[in-house]
Amino acid sequence: MIGSYLKTTLRHLWRNRLFTALNILGLSIGLCASFVVYRLVTYELSYDQGLPNLNDYVQLAVKQRSHSQESGVTAVAMGLAPIIENEVTGVEAIIPMYYRDYGKSDAFKDQVAVLPSYFDMVPYRWLAGSPATALRGPHDVVLTQSRAEYHYPGLQPSELMGKTITYRDTITMTISGVVENLAGNTSFDAQEFFRITESEWPSDLEFGWRNNCLLFLKLHPGTSQANVLSQINAINTKRNADYFERFQSSYSYTFIPVAERHFVSDYYSPHHRTANKNVLYGLAGIAAFLLLLAIINYVNLSTAILPQRTREIGIRKTLGSRSRQLVLRFMGETLCITFLALLLAFLLHGLIIRLFADYFPDGLSGYYDYSGIALFLTALILVITGLSSIYPSWLLTKVNTVKMMKGQVDHRQQGGGLVFRRMLIVFQFVIAQIFIIGALIVGLQLRYTLHKDLGFNKDAIITLDITDTRQKNDMALSRQQVLQQALLKHPEVAGVSIGEIPLGAGVFSHPVEYNGPSGIIRADLLVKNIDENWMNLYEVKLLAGRQPFAGQQSSEIMLNETAVKAFGFGSAEEALGKLIGEAEDEQVIVGVVGDFHVFNFKMENRPLQIRMGIPENASTITIKLHASASKRWASTIERFADDWKAIYPETPFAYRFYDEVIERMYTQEHRMAKIINYTTGVAIFISCLGLFGLATLMAYQRTKEIGIRKVLGASISNILALFSKEFVMLVVIAVVIASPIAWWATSKWLEDYAYRIDIQWWMFAVAGLGAVTLALLTVSGQAIRAAVANPVNSLRDE
Numbered sequence: 061m062i063g064s065y066l067k068t069t070l071r072h073l074w075r076n077r078l079f080t081a082l083n084i085l086g087l088s089i090g091l092c093a094s095f096v097v098y099r100l101v102t103y104e105l106s107y108d109q110g111l112p113n114l115n116d117y118v119q120l121a122v123k124q125r126s127h128s129q130e131s132g133v134t135a136v137a138m139g140l141a142p143i144i145e146n147e148v149t150g151v152e153a154i155i156p157m158y159y160r161d162y163g164k165s166d167a168f169k170d171q172v173a174v175l176p177s178y179f180d181m182v183p184y185r186w187l188a189g190s191p192a193t194a195l196r197g198p199h200d201v202v203l204t205q206s207r208a209e210y211h212y213p214g215l216q217p218s219e220l221m222g223k224t225i226t227y228r229d230t231i232t233m234t235i236s237g238v239v240e241n242l243a244g245n246t247s248f249d250a251q252e253f254f255r256i257t258e259s260e261w262p263s264d265l266e267f268g269w270r271n272n273c274l275l276f277l278k279l280h281p282g283t284s285q286a287n288v289l290s291q292i293n294a295i296n297t298k299r300n301a302d303y304f305e306r307f308q309s310s311y312s313y314t315f316i317p318v319a320e321r322h323f324v325s326d327y328y329s330p331h332h333r334t335a336n337k338n339v340l341y342g343l344a345g346i347a348a349f350l351l352l353l354a355i356i357n358y359v360n361l362s363t364a365i366l367p368q369r370t371r372e373i374g375i376r377k378t379l380g381s382r383s384r385q386l387v388l389r390f391m392g393e394t395l396c397i398t399f400l401a402l403l404l405a406f407l408l409h410g411l412i413i414r415l416f417a418d419y420f421p422d423g424l425s426g427y428y429d430y431s432g433i434a435l436f437l438t439a440l441i442l443v444i445t446g447l448s449s450i451y452p453s454w455l456l457t458k459v460n461t462v463k464m465m466k467g468q469v470d471h472r473q474q475g476g477g478l479v480f481r482r483m484l485i486v487f488q489f490v491i492a493q494i495f496i497i498g499a500l501i502v503g504l505q506l507r508y509t510l511h512k513d514l515g516f517n518k519d520a521i522i523t524l525d526i527t528d529t530r531q532k533n534d535m536a537l538s539r540q541q542v543l544q545q546a547l548l549k550h551p552e553v554a555g556v557s558i559g560e561i562p563l564g565a566g567v568f569s570h571p572v573e574y575n576g577p578s579g580i581i582r583a584d585l586l587v588k589n590i591d592e593n594w595m596n597l598y599e600v601k602l603l604a605g606r607q608p609f610a611g612q613q614s615s616e617i618m619l620n621e622t623a624v625k626a627f628g629f630g631s632a633e634e635a636l637g638k639l640i641g642e643a644e645d646e647q648v649i650v651g652v653v654g655d656f657h658v659f660n661f662k663m664e665n666r667p668l669q670i671r672m673g674i675p676e677n678a679s680t681i682t683i684k685l686h687a688s689a690s691k692r693w694a695s696t697i698e699r700f701a702d703d704w705k706a707i708y709p710e711t712p713f714a715y716r717f718y719d720e721v722i723e724r725m726y727t728q729e730h731r732m733a734k735i736i737n738y739t740t741g742v743a744i745f746i747s748c749l750g751l752f753g754l755a756t757l758m759a760y761q762r763t764k765e766i767g768i769r770k771v772l773g774a775s776i777s778n779i780l781a782l783f784s785k786e787f788v789m790l791v792v793i794a795v796v797i798a799s800p801i802a803w804w805a806t807s808k809w810l811e812d813y814a815y816r817i818d819i820q821w822w823m824f825a826v827a828g829l830g831a832v833t834l835a836l837l838t839v840s841g842q843a844i845r846a847a848v849a850n851p852v853n854s855l856r857d858e
Contacts, residue, residue, distance in 0.1 A: 204238075
């Protein structure tokens with residue numbers, strides 16, 4: 061019996077192989093999207109699941125507010141731990157975690173200084189040593205199994221005890237323990253553990269925080285988190301009250317559940333990757349929409365070919381088949397198609413993860429939760445089979461056997477309820493239209509961020525980064541100047557500057573006062589350190605005055621326009637000659653420059669001061685090339701490499717074009733734009749498949765009508781217009797419904813940008829016109845086929 065069902069099902073699918081292929085393709089896209097998102101979501105949610113005690117701990121984080129701007133960071137002040145230990149009640153355990161960078165042959169970023177209490181929070185399995193004795197002294201080190209294999213390949217953990225590791229040629233540590241690597245995904249990725257020394261345990265709560273310090277707490281059972289937090293913030297406010305008042309800037313501490321630290325994307329976490337749950341939910345929503353579109357598409361295509369099966373259904377009912385058997389047979393066909401679609405989706409999802417590896421976390425490709433995947437795919441197949449076959453199966457049971465055998469089928473039954481099918485088409489195109497508008501506006505905003513005037517010239521500029529720690533001294537500085545002179549000898553070079561790039565990481569700020577006629581005005585100024593070549597190289601506009609003289613960085617500065625306004629000066633000229641800063645560290649304003657972007661477009665321009673003089677830790681050299689010599693740039697850069705190797709033989713030569721550096725600052729936006737573009741293409745494709753099914757059905761239903769119209773003199777163009785008008789109307793309705801939804805969604809997204817495009821009516825018009833054009837192209841084949849058909853064939857049985 062089952063063999064007979066399977067044989068007839070495969071025969072039917074092969075006989076209607078075009079619709080079978082379209083159904084499999086549409087469902088496979090929805091299944092593929094669901095599978096990829098499922099793997100991504102389960103991968104992210106699996107973080108720290110193997111650490112059962114994390115729910116008992118909280119992590120301290122900082123919330124800062126300055127000049128109406130808020131930010132957050134998971135790093136804290138280094139002196140906070142001893143203050144909590146001595147002055148805050150309700151805390152059972154304090155677990156500080158200081159990141160170090162001892163390096164060896166590589167500069168590891170996973171070395172931390174901790175106390176033994178750290179191993180209570182993160183329960184490692186000890187392969188050698190014990191948490192009670194492993195970190196007794198300041199020169200002890202505990203290694204994970206993988207890091208121990210790196211330092212001493214081939215030795216067993218017990219054989220490593222007492223062996224030494226020398227860092228930076230001067231720091232010697234003794235191995236006092238080896239722990240097994242944590243299983244599964246975890247945000248606690250440290251590989252080498254040292255003892256916190258007294259020098260790293262300050263007693264002062266300095267204003268601010270340091271990126272290398274994290275702090276975790278375990279509260280006594282029954283203790284209120286709000287009570288402990290209020291004690292910490294009261295101490296913070298008391299010790300920094302004068303600073304907060306003077307500069308209208310403050311910060312406070314908050315708690316983050318340690319079990320949720322992987323998802324604190326609102327806080328800057330310098331030492332571990334975070335995931336945004338809202339993004340995950342958004343991706344899950346997109347996958348659900350694509351799957352729903354695929355199901356709708358299957359319903360449309362399946363009911364489109366029902367008229368061709370009228371005699372088959374009539375014969376089966378005449379021979380005794382009951383409605384239940386017909387429903388099961390149709391569900392079996394749907395199950396077969398869904399299974400084939402799943403096989404294709406499985407192949408597609410692996411290809412997508414490999415092709416778009418940059419969009420996914422590093423470990424996703426090797427992460428498989430086999431039992432969860434099996435359960436998810438089984439549930440997905442059953443749900444799709446049920447939802448996709450309910451309506452077409454119901455139609456099969458609502459036909460008249462006698463009329464079927466005569467070929468006199470009710471058009472309402474043939475069409476499967478055209479009103480309902482039209483509603484499905486409209487729904488599909490509403491989703492597709494939202495994606496089209498979203499893709500257009502996101503693309504326009506991204507283009508705006510990359511082409512808007514930044515206030516400086518970024519073209520034909522190469523940046524060289526010097527990150528080796530041995531270069532942060534006087535000798536390194538002279539080497540930079542030697543390299544600068546060598547680079548200037550090339551005729552293709554228009555200028556070389558040592559200092560800081562205008563737009564990029566590394567900018568810091570400090571509070572500054574101006575004692576003006578109306579009283580003291582305070583502002584928080586960003587700082588840029590430049591050399592005498594910087595202004596000409598970046599073509600920053602000088603509005604008034606001059607740039608500081610070389611060697612006068614301590615007393616002469618320039619301000620930007622925003623800083624001039626912040627201090628209450630009426631014009632750039634009025635600011636010249638004024639003194640700002642403390643009495644013992646006053647600086648004179650000798651120039652004013654036009655505003656240029658220091659941050660990306662999500663942040664407004666802020667007050668800025670520019671100081672002359674190469675900073676001690678200068679790590680960037682920028683080279684301006686002559687645009688007229690662009691054909692020789694490649695060979696010129698090769699000569700730069702030779703100059704570099706002669707001066708920095710220990711550091712590999714690496715360069716980047718500055719416009720590419722700026723473009724990479726919008727990596728997230730680029731990724732989002734591409735995801736929306738791909739999703740839009742998929743949504744349009746699936747929607748057009750549904751439209752194709754409806755066009756096929758209507759062409760079949762209106763065969764005789766079109767034949768009569770042609771006999772009465774209708775032209776092919778008349779038939780095409782008649783056939784296409786209804787589809788255009790459906791798409792127009794979808795555009796009208798989708799436009800306000802898309803406007804609201806894109807407006808909310810653009811709120812994240814301080815500098816953004818304006819949403820205009822023509823964007824919706826272009827998107828709507830594109831949707832209508834796609835719809836016409838989709839149905840044109842069926843329309844032309846119906847229009848050129850011989851009316852004699854369609855009217856022969858009348």
